[in-house]
Amino acid sequence: MHRYKVREIAQQCGLSEATVDRVLNGRPGVRESTRAEVRQAIADLDKQRAQLRLNGRRYLIDVVMQTPQRFSDAFRAAVEAELPAFAPAVPRARFHLWESGSAAQTAEALARIKGSHGVILKAQDEPEVADAVNRLVASGVPVVTYTTDVANSDRCAYVGIDNHGAGQTAAFLVDQWLGQQPSAVLITLSRTVFRGEGEREVGFRSGLRGSGRQIVEVSDSDGIDATNERLVLDALQRHPEIGAVYSPGGGNTATVRAFESLGRACRVFVAHDLDADNRALLRAGKLSVVLHNDLRADARLAIRVILAQHRALPEEPVRPTPVQVITPYNLPS
Known part of the structure; x- marks a missing residue:
């Protein structure tokens, strides 16, 4: 059974219910351009459903990073610049940032997180960090690793360069x-x-x-x-x-x-x-x-992944972002 009724899809794309039914069931006798119209209508319905889910809903996202302050300052600015782009949702961010410490300190910081809808994490790839990630995910809090992965964990995605x-x-x-x-x-x-x-x-x-x-x-x-x-x-x-x-x-x-x-x-x-x-x-x-790599694009993608885990946005594949080679002559403003 499809997630939308045949009548709903037909109304969206302006085709007959019989034609939509043939496309959904893979029957012959339908032009490829018509199949494409039906696929586009379904994609549009997905977007509309996501907007309804987002409307006025509040999301609290935690950014947890062990990193030099110069980098955390830059990423914090990127996250804060991207948050308004998710309107009509109302995402907010809490930041847990420090420059040096142990894996135990990171695990403790993750264990203290309460009431979160998701975590963006830059941390050591150590077993106790992976265990802390797994406990968060098991409690319903998705975790996205950023710039450096904790691969042997239940994190939902890695965002960053290859x-x-x-x-x-x-x-x-x-x-x-x-x-x-x-x-x-x-x-x-x-x-x-x-x-x-x-x-x-x-x-x-x-x-x-x-x-x-x-x-x-x-x-x-x-x-x-x-x-x-x-x-x-x-x-x-x-x-x-x-x-x-x-x-x-x-x-x-x-x-x-x-x-x-x-x-x-x-x-x-x-x-x-x-x-x-x-x-x-x-x-x-x-x-x-x-x-x-573009920190704002990274922040946007990490937030999108978290909202998708809550079915507030459609899921999309996450691939490593391409690295940019910056000289004094192509320095972004």
């Missing part, structure tokens, strides 16, 4: 820019328990395989400048051959300072995300490119 592909893109750019120069490459990670950064690193290493370039890794800075600067200084002093940087984890202002304090040149610097720091570094010529 992290492995982004790492391969970074490797291609670094190798092209360095050319014949035998420079080693520094890769800076905020913390290895974030799956997204790990996928970027694996993609980067696979992209440079066979190039002969040494890759030096620093990690566990949480993307915080003071910690990252100390780690990068140590790596540069131990590896005078480093002449390029790939930064999946942030803390790029500190990395630039470390190079400058030693009087060292960084020939190529590929970073992620157009936060305030990276915009300034890109304009100043301190970064070569920034690999970016």
